[in-house]
Amino acid sequence: MSDPVRCMTVCRVCGKEDWLDVLSFGPMPLANNYLAPAPSYDDEPRFPMDVIVCRSCWLMAIRQVVSPDVLYRHYVYISSDSRQILNHMRDVANLAVTRFHLPAGSLVIEVGSNIGTQLEVFRSMGMRTLGVDPARNLADLANARGVETLAEYFGEGLAGTILEQYGHPRLILGRHVFAHIDDLTDVINAATRLLDPAGIFAVEVPYLLNLIEGNQFDTIYHEHLSYFSVGTLRRLFERHGLRVVDVARFAVHGGSIVVFVGQAESQWPTGKAVFELEELEVRSGLTNEVAYQRFAERSGRTMRELGALVRGLVSQGKRVAGYGAPAKGNTLLNACGITARELQYASDTTEFKQGKVLPGTHVPVVSPAYAHDHPPDYFLLLPWNYAKEIIGREKSLLEQGIRFIVPIPEPLVVSNESLKDAAFSLSHG
Structure with a gap:
């Protein structure tokens, strides 16, 4: 090996x-x-x-x-069915179809399609769809749901097979997968070969500007090889003979961008948002070393403060548990030194995770039903980017006296009282 x-x-x-x-x-x-x-x-x-x-x-x-075979051949992340994510999927689909005039029956290919939730949205709009995902377990689930999916890595080798069997797509979409790919050249060459002259390669990534300004160090983990700005992506695609024709910014996942890429001589004019966001990146310091040095200092400070907060609560006899068990929560916990000594459990709706323990910290993952029967004094909100949705949904827990710790950008304890006096505006997420 x-x-x-x-x-x-x-x-x-x-x-x-x-x-x-x-x-x-x-x-x-x-x-x-x-x-x-x-x-x-x-x-x-x-x-x-x-x-x-x-x-x-x-x-x-x-x-x-880290080798993708180590990371992805049996993957446990399943596309979220939260209201926020489903609405975002619809927004992305509507934007792509209307902005680039996709007629009914157009072929849409999704790279890293997971169990096919996004493709179901396109199919409901009259599009033909094809998913590509290297995780065999997820591809099997997608096919069982009727969303045709190839359990393969997307690259030049697969592009020829797709052309022969399915033809040219009008849209290739990669939502939150581009950051996972080491050999970007292979993926971009495959997309270039597949697209017809009017075709679009739409790439959604976490936005580096949000990561830096929002102190989102927990979104850094081995699967996320790259963290992109608009300026960096423009340089990447130009190097391969393609052109960024538009970009849209979204609040989802703590801040994301969808970059729309076409052939260099395609019919699509370059939207003003491309230039505006690049200018914002320069003004915000993304092309200056100082911004990254300050990010490192701020991240280290938050790691120390959150670790001290949780350990202090436990030393006072308080029960603390994790709300959710997302991958980024594992970066957060390991970076802060918070383990099963401090957290009673982490409650998560994903059945694949229940009955297991979190990597590194070995906190047991339980069902929401277990958490309901064994409530803590404090929930550490690991999927903090859904804070508004979660805290709005869990007001009954707050009314029982349970408090939430929102860890990012800086640790914030949310109680029923702080909601009432507007000390917490539900602006997170």
Whole structure:
């Protein structure tokens, strides 16, 4: 078997080797490696996780690249069915169809399609759909739901097969998968080969500007190899003979952008949002080392403060539990040194995770029903980007005296009293 991890030396966007060291997390578990309970976890895999920034194109990345076969061949992340995410999927589909005039019957391909939820939205709009996802378990679930899905990695090798069997797509969509891909050239070449002259490659990624300004260090984990700005993506696609024709900014996932890319000579004019966001990035310091140094300092401070807060509550005899068990919560807990010694459990609706323990910290994952019967004094809200939706839904818990700790951007304790006096505006998420 090949080495499960390698270190990136050449920037995957611009090809340069001029790196700024930003933040080192030390050895970290794989964020989606939920474990069966065991007497010992001595053999649990951990890999270094160092954040670096390219001084040439301002790509932010993790130096260590873990083999995708280690990460994805049996993946446990299932697309969220939260109201916020479903509404966002509809917004993305409507924007793509109307902005680029997709006629009914157009082929839409989704890369990293998971169980097919986004493609179901396109199908309801009269589109033909095809999913591509390397996680066999998720592809099987999608096919069982009637969403045709290939359990493959998307690349030039697969592009020829798709052309022969399905023809040219008008839209290729990759939602929150581009950041996971090491060999971007292979993916971009595949998209270029597949698209017809009017076709669009739509790439949704977490927005680097939101990550830096919102102190979202917990969204950094081994699966997320790259962290993109509009300026960096424009340079990437231009290097491959493509053009960013538009970009849309969304609040979902703590802040995301959808970049729409066409052939260099395509009919689509470049939207003004492309220039406006690039100018905002420069004004905000994303092309300056200082912004990343300040981010590292702020992240370290939050790690210390949150760890001290939780340990202090436990020392007072308070019961603290995790609300949700998202992958980014595992970065947060491991970075802050919060383990099963402090958290009673983490409650999550994902059945795949229930009965397992969180990677690194070994906090048991339980069902919401268990949490209802064994309520804590404090819930640490790990999917903080859904704070507004969750706290709005769980007001009855607050009325019982249970408090929520919203960890990002800085630790904030939310009680029923703070909601009443507007100390917390439900602006998170």
